[in-house]
Amino acid sequence: MKRIHSPVSIRDLSVAYHRKPVLRDIQFDAPEGKLIGIVGPNGAGKSTLIKAMMNLLPLTSGDVKIYGKPYKEQRDLVGYVPQRESVDWDFPTSALDVVLMGRYGKLGWFRRPKAADREFAMDCLDKVGMADFAKRQISQLSGGQQQRVFLARSLAQDARIYFMDEPFVGVDAATEKAIIRLLNELKAQEKTVLVVHHDLQTVREYFDWLLMLNMRQIAFGPTSWVFTADHLQKTYGGRLTVLPELPDPVAVTR
Structure with missing residues (x-):
């Protein structure tokens, strides 16, 4: 029987900066066609995890598989939306050219985009209302x-898995x-989307599955199972804030 691989499979992943551990013993198999939130306090390693999954940071231990193979062999299956603050928005380029950059993984860096690629890029811009x-x-555009x-650029990559950082x-x-509309469209197409997220009030509304992280993996699974007072306490600790949508008062850090 042919084995069906998870879109993202992580085993015993650890990452350190200057010998200081940032992530320890992360292990999960992401289900296909789900919206997966990654939540945790500042400094929990959420963005580090995204970068580690994309081979942008060296691992201290463990490995990451994309549909059963190393990322470098499957990079064309992955789309990426970085944090806005990590982008040079003063770079002199147009919105369309930014989106066309998402096509280079399909074209190869030395082939010029064709009319069909420009049409595809325009369609991606249209999907996000741009x-x-x-x-x-891009320097003349608002933050939103x-x-x-950048969401349109990730769509232009025509990926099967999307990593989105905040x-x-x-x-x-x-x-x-x-x-949110775009994420649900991707889900309807059986795409898998992992999103670093900070607003706990919208977690249950936005995500099917959840990874709760604070340097270590606290919980991973369907949101209805893992988004509990106990897991939030273990993830955040700190000052008390009541989340009224949960059955019990929850300790989280604001």
């Missing part, structure tokens, strides 16, 4: 508009709704 801004310099452009930070309500 088609009218295709020729606009810039985030939409896509909701600093965006307006309309952009947040556009992002």
